Amino acid sequence: MSRRFVSSVGTALVAAVVSFPALAGQARKAPAKTATWTVPHTPWGDPDLQGVWNDATSTPLSRPGGLSDKQVLTDEEAAEFQRELAYNLTRDRRDGGAQADVNRAYNEHWMDARRLTITKDHRTSLIVDPPDGRIPPLVPLSPERQQARAARADAAARFAAGLPDNHEDLSLPVRCIIRTDSPPYLPTIYNNDFQIFQSPGYVAIAPEMIHSARIIPVDGRPHIGSTLRQWLGDSRGRWDGNTLVVETSNFRTDQGVIFQDADPATFRITERFTRVDAQTIHYEFTVEDPHTWTRPWTAMIPWTRIDPAEQMYEYACHEDNYDIVHLLHGARIREKNGETVPKRIPER
Amino acid sequence: MRTRLSFVAGGIGALLALAATPVVAHHAFNAEFDANRPVKFRGTVTKMEWVNPHAWIHIAVKKPDGTMEDWMIEAGTPNTLFRRGLTKQSLQPGMEVIVDGYQSKDGALRANGRDLTLPNGQTLFLGSSGTGAPYDTPPKKKG
Amino acid sequence: MRSRIRSVLIPVGSAAAVALLWLVVTATAGQAPTAGRFPSYRAPRLAGHSDLNGVWQALVTANWNIQDHDAQPGVHPELMGAYGAGPAGQSVVEGGEIPYQPWALAKKKENFEKRMMVDVTDDKKWHDLGDPELKCYMPGVPRATYMPFPFQIVQGSGDYILIAYEFTTTTRIIRMNWKGEAPADSWMGWSRGRWDGDTLVVDVTDLREQTWFDRAGDFHSDALHVVERYTPISPYHLMYEATIEDPKVFTRPWKISFPLYRRMEDHIQLLEFKCVPFTEELLYGRLRRQPGQASQ
Numbered sequence: 001m002s003r004r005f006v007s008s009v010g011t012a013l014v015a016a017v018v019s020f021p022a023l024a025g026q027a028r029k030a031p032a033k034t035a036t037w038t039v040p041h042t043p044w045g046d047p048d049l050q051g052v053w054n055d056a057t058s059t060p061l062s063r064p065g066g067l068s069d070k071q072v073l074t075d076e077e078a079a080e081f082q083r084e085l086a087y088n089l090t091r092d093r094r095d096g097g098a099q100a101d102v103n104r105a106y107n108e109h110w111m112d113a114r115r116l117t118i119t120k121d122h123r124t125s126l127i128v129d130p131p132d133g134r135i136p137p138l139v140p141l142s143p144e145r146q147q148a149r150a151a152r153a154d155a156a157a158r159f160a161a162g163l164p165d166n167h168e169d170l171s172l173p174v175r176c177i178i179r180t181d182s183p184p185y186l187p188t189i190y191n192n193d194f195q196i197f198q199s200p201g202y203v204a205i206a207p208e209m210i211h212s213a214r215i216i217p218v219d220g221r222p223h224i225g226s227t228l229r230q231w232l233g234d235s236r237g238r239w240d241g242n243t244l245v246v247e248t249s250n251f252r253t254d255q256g257v258i259f260q261d262a263d264p265a266t267f268r269i270t271e272r273f274t275r276v277d278a279q280t281i282h283y284e285f286t287v288e289d290p291h292t293w294t295r296p297w298t299a300m301i302p303w304t305r306i307d308p309a310e311q312m313y314e315y316a317c318h319e320d321n322y323d324i325v326h327l328l329h330g331a332r333i334r335e336k337n338g339e340t341v342p343k344r345i346p347e348r
Numbered sequence: 349m350r351t352r353l354s355f356v357a358g359g360i361g362a363l364l365a366l367a368a369t370p371v372v373a374h375h376a377f378n379a380e381f382d383a384n385r386p387v388k389f390r391g392t393v394t395k396m397e398w399v400n401p402h403a404w405i406h407i408a409v410k411k412p413d414g415t416m417e418d419w420m421i422e423a424g425t426p427n428t429l430f431r432r433g434l435t436k437q438s439l440q441p442g443m444e445v446i447v448d449g450y451q452s453k454d455g456a457l458r459a460n461g462r463d464l465t466l467p468n469g470q471t472l473f474l475g476s477s478g479t480g481a482p483y484d485t486p487p488k489k490k491g
Numbered sequence: 492m493r494s495r496i497r498s499v500l501i502p503v504g505s506a507a508a509v510a511l512l513w514l515v516v517t518a519t520a521g522q523a524p525t526a527g528r529f530p531s532y533r534a535p536r537l538a539g540h541s542d543l544n545g546v547w548q549a550l551v552t553a554n555w556n557i558q559d560h561d562a563q564p565g566v567h568p569e570l571m572g573a574y575g576a577g578p579a580g581q582s583v584v585e586g587g588e589i590p591y592q593p594w595a596l597a598k599k600k601e602n603f604e605k606r607m608m609v610d611v612t613d614d615k616k617w618h619d620l621g622d623p624e625l626k627c628y629m630p631g632v633p634r635a636t637y638m639p640f641p642f643q644i645v646q647g648s649g650d651y652i653l654i655a656y657e658f659t660t661t662t663r664i665i666r667m668n669w670k671g672e673a674p675a676d677s678w679m680g681w682s683r684g685r686w687d688g689d690t691l692v693v694d695v696t697d698l699r700e701q702t703w704f705d706r707a708g709d710f711h712s713d714a715l716h717v718v719e720r721y722t723p724i725s726p727y728h729l730m731y732e733a734t735i736e737d738p739k740v741f742t743r744p745w746k747i748s749f750p751l752y753r754r755m756e757d758h759i760q761l762l763e764f765k766c767v768p769f770t771e772e773l774l775y776g777r778l779r780r781q782p783g784q785a786s787q
Contacts, residue, residue, distance in 0.1 A: 042648050043538050050649040094463075098383035102450040105377050107463055109432075109473045110424025162379035162453055166779040167771045176401065177767050190428050195664065197645045197653040199544045200537070204645045204653050208427065211629070212660035213653060215643055221758050230763040308650075312664070313427045314677040318767045319628045319699075320399035322614050327380060328778035329612060330454035335780065398675035404614075420614065430674040 039242045039275050044200045046218070047242045049275055052307035055185060055283065056114035056192040058085040061299060063125035063133030070124055071133060078122040086116040112190045119302055126186075128284075129298040135260075136293045145263065145291075152255055157344040163331045167324060172256055174324065176317035178231050179209035183248055183269055184259060184285035187301065193312045194303065203237055203244055203273075210317045216246055223249050231257060233269075244273040263291040279305045381450040381460040390446045390467065391419060396439045398426040405461065407445060421447050421461040429473055438473065445472055529730075534689060534723035538648040541689040541723050545644060546754040546761065549637040549731070552580030554624075556707040557637075557747060558588060566607055577706075583637070583747045589709060590742045602708025611774050618701045622708075626774065627766035629661045629678035631702025632695045632717050633733040633747065641754050643761050644721075652684060652691070657761045665693055673697035676713065693719040712739035727753040 040048045063070075073081055087093075091104045091111055119126075125133030141149065155169040164170055173179045180188055191208040198204070206213040216237040224234045226249075234250035248271070251257055253264045272284040281303040288296035391407030403423040408416050429438070439445075448463040464472035534541040552560070555577045565575035582588070591599065606622040624630060630638055640657040652665040665684040673681030673696060680698040684691055700713040720732040729751040736744040 048648075050647055050651075098386065098450075099378050101462065102381050102383045102460060103378045104462070105460060106424045107471065109471065110428050112428060160379050167775045175767065175771065177765060190425050195651065195653075197649070197651060198647040199645045202544075202645055204655070206653060206655075206662055206664075211662050213645075213655045213662045215645060215655060215761060217760065224760070224762070228762065231765055232763065310431045311671075313430050313674065314663075314679060315400050315425070315427060316629060316678045317401050318626075318659075319623075319678055319701075320397070320617070321401060322404070322617065323402065324775060325611055325614070325778065326452070326454075326456070326458065328775055330380065330452060330456070332778060332780065333454040426675060435672075435674040436676070 037277050042198055046198060046203075046239060047244070047275060048198070049196045049203065049244065049273060049281060050198050051305050052193060052195045052310065052312050053281055053303035054112070054114055054192050054306045054310075055194070055301050055303045056112045056117075056187045057119050057126075057301065058082065058089055058116055059118045059123060059126055060085075061126045061186065062135055063127065067124045068132050068134075071128075071131070073122045073124060075122070078118060081122075081124070082116075082118045085118065089116060110190065112192050114304070115187060115189060115192065121302075126299040126301050127297060128300050129286075130295065136295045136297050139290065139292055139294055142291070148255055149261065152261075154344060158341050159327075161339075161341040162327070163334060163339060163341050164327055165331075167328065170324065170327065172254075174327075176210060176321050178257070179207075179317070181207040181210055181212045181214075182232055182257070182259070183214075183235075183246075183271060184287065184299070185271075185283065185301070191315060193306065193310075195312045206312070208312050209315045211315050216244075218244070226250065229253065240272075242274055246271040246273070258289075259287060260292065262287070262289040262293075266291050281305075377450075377460055380453060382453045383450060385451040385453075386449070387451050387459050388446070388448045389419075390444060393439060393441050393443045393445060394418070395441060396436070398436050400425055400427065403429075405439070405445065405447075405464070407447065417457055419447070420458045421449065421464070422458065423461045423464070432473075434473060529724040529728065532723060532725050534726075537646060540646075540686050541691070542646065543644045543652075543691060543721055543723065543729065544646050546641050546759045547644065547729060547751040548641040548754055549639075549749060549751055551583050551637055551749045552578050553583045553637040553747070553749070554634065554639055554705055555580065557705045557709060558582045558584055558707070560707070583749045585746045585748060590745055592740060592742055595710075595740050599708045599710060602703065602710055604708075606706060606708060609773055612778070622706055623702055624706065625770070627659050627770045628701070629659060630656075631678055631698055632663070632680050632682075633719065633731075633735070634702060634704055635661060635663075635679065636719075636731055636733070636751070637749070640764060641759075641761060655761060657764050659764060659766050665691075676700075678702065680717070687720075689723060691719075691721040693721070695719065710740070711735070711737045714739045721751075724750070727755065729753075 042048050042050070090108060091106055092108045093104065094101055123133075127133045127135065130136060155164070156171075158164050158169050159171070159174075167175060180186065180191070185194065185207065193208040195206045196203065197206065197213075201219045202215055202217055204213050204215045212232065214232060214235050216235045218237040218239060220238065221236070223236055228234070229250055229252040231252055231254075233248040235246050235248040237244050237246045239245075248269050251264045251267065255261060258264050258267045259269070267289040268287070270286045272282075274282045274284075276282050282300055283303050284298060284300040286296055286298040287293075389409050391409040393405060394408050395406040397404040397406070403426045405421040405423060407419050407421060409419055410416055426434075444467050446465045446467060447459060447461055448465070449459040449461050452458040452460075466472055534543070536542060537544065555563075559582045560577070560580050562579045563577040565571060565577050568575060602622075605620050607625065608620040609626065610620055611617050624634075624638075629635070635642070635656050635658065638656065638658045642654055642656040645653040645655065650667045650669075652667065653662060654665065655662045661679060663679040663682055665682045667684045669683040676697045676699045678699045678701075680695040682693050682695050684693045686692070695717040696715075698711075698713075698715045698717070700711065700715070703710050714737050716736040718734045718736075720730075722730045722732075724730045730748065731751050732746060732748040734744055734746045735741070
């Protein structure tokens with residue numbers, strides 16, 4: 001699944017085989033206890049999550065091969081793990097040939113430096129359940145979804161060749177419709193920032209890309225009617241002790257709107273935000289879809305406070321999205337010059 | 349005993365393969381910019397667009413025959429630079445920059461700014477905070 | 492006989508009715524709402540300041556034209572009929588007219604004539620044509636306030652206030668008592684807030700010059716400076732005022748004002764108006780591959 005997903009977005013990949021020293025035992029590192037710290041509350045009594053937070057990390061979502069039983073690394077192993085990941089992710093590398101070089105796009109100055117560091121708890125994956133730290137096996141797709149996926153893969157192949165037919169061949173992020181603002185929130189190469197605002201009865205989460213906010217009522221009101229469909233769904237929150245629990249439904253049914261192209265009719269997501277210390281929120285999400293995965297799975301990503309030293313800035317996207325014109329106009333010129341899209345070999 | 353660790357990497361691939369929205373896959377760079385048409389030139393900044401999703405540096409380049417060409421150089425999100433303390437004052441028209449990149453496949457005077465430096469060799473937008481540990485050398489392998 | 496009695500009773504009844512009415516009027520004098528007048532009001536407090544939380548919306552037709560405007564057929568009436576027509580409205584500009592410099596009126600006229608034209612095929616002329624609203628660009632300040640869509644103020648106990656607008660899911664962050672400058676221009680500007688008694692005052696600078704004030708082509712330069720005031724005037728109204736200053740385009744500062752109404756529907760919330768997909772054919776349709784062109 002992940003390999004197909006990767007090819008479907010047409011990225012050039014440099015497969016890295018990294019050797020680790022023999023990893024002994026399964027020493028599990030217990031989280032450090034800060035018995036004296038208590039969550040501050042807003043004047044109206046809700047746990048205080050307000051601030052600007054960053055979720056960048058190099059810890060992969062799924063546990064890398066060869067580490068299936070090892071959830072947490074020792075300090076020495078963690079340093080090595082971080083170094084290996086950073087070497088693979090850094091944009092300052094110029095090796096690997098011209099294709100790899102051009103695909104790295106820019107240098108490290110444009111990237112979020114925090115994405116070269118692993119999580120402080122030294123986990124080997126962001127996924128905490130299932131215990132092997134991997135996305136669960138996939139359920140076979142229905143014929144309709146298979147066809148839809150094949151059509152999208154064709155569009156992605158056209159895009160990857162630089163020859164998209166029209167703007168619909170481009171992905172939602174390229175079109176500046178949604179980017180990292182659709183739940184669940186996952187780290188990316190830059191602008192991994194979220195600002196949380198609170199008021200009586202609400203928690204608002206504003207991701208940097210693309211300038212939207214989820215304004216989440218915590219007063220127990222029902223969801224909007226089931227025929228109302230939104231790109232970011234409809235979220236409802238409640239406090240479970242010091243944890244904000246958010247359920248989101250009413251997603252649109254367009255392809256690619258739902259995380260990993262799961263089935264919008266049966267996809268469910270629950271997110272949990274817990275402030276664990278002055279500088280940290282633990283963001284945990286559980287997703288399930290019996291039409292996509294054989295079981296639910298959960299990941300936890302720590303968020304680090306960055307304000308006031310660092311701020312979130314406006315991320316306008318559609319307004320100056322010259323890239324779309326370059327991609328489409330460029331495609332028309334190259335077609336005139338006789339270029340064609342290489343035939344896509346369907347995945348088995 | 350060696351434990352082989354293999355995972356798909358390469359900058360874009362690792363996290364993005366498993367990410368919700370493939371933000372950088374948005375730009376199949378080697379599909380739009382030609383690996384076989386590297387460019388390296390020195391030019392004078394005429395305009396800097398501090399915009400998303402990509403900043404654009406407009407430079408005037410003097411060709412060997414003396415005529416001028418206007419190039420547009422694509423860069424990353426300016427928001428990262430803002431957080432490093434840079435502002436629109438940090439790159440003014442008239443400054444000289446050296447562009448190391450790859451030209452657009454359709455032949456337009458447009459390039460991917462793979463590496464941007466000043467004539468003195470300093471990386472453009474280095475900023476006071478730097479980039480942290482240098483990760484561009486392979487880590488030492490342990491036996 | 493009966494008629495005479497009736498004819499006697501009626502005037503007496505009328506007098507009594509009139510007398511009663513007079514008493515009622517006198518007793519309720521000052522309680523009947525009068526347009527433009529609000530009795531003195533102090534909003535509840537939140538963390539020491541007026542609580543401005545809520546979903547709000549303007550009812551003026553300023554997005555069509557912030558000055559006096561007659562009803563209009565709108566664009567493509569041969570297709571749109573009454574659907575596309577615009578209502579009449581009175582100016583929200585204090586004094587009625589925008590004090591343009593003489594040269595600027597020609598530019599406004601040109602904007603209006605080209606408001607439906609779009610051509611993004613040349614990067615250098617990307618923003619030259621068309622109303623930014625048409626293209627689903629963020630509306631800037633103050634236009635976002637009087638778009639015909641609700642917006643929500645999320646005000647808490649921190650140093651920031653969020654204003655989220657339904658139109659293209661625009662957000663802006665008001666930084667309270669902020670010293671730092673904007674690193675660059677932005678579509679919704681750089682907003683620094685402070686309290687002036689019960690009024691939230693927001694100083695907005697570094698706005699992208701490409702935003703318009705309305706569909707009539709009213710415009711500004713990169714020197715635009717807006718100072719907004721949000722004042723609670725009843726449990727259900729804020730008074731919104733914005734002072735606009737731009738020495739490159741106007742002869743002096745000028746001001747707009749109108750009430751904002753609290754949306755009172757049960758379980759009101761902002762819904763999504765992500766309009767980018769509605770504009771893609773308009774913007775990029777001419778770049779489609781045509782049938783017959785080789786591709787795969």
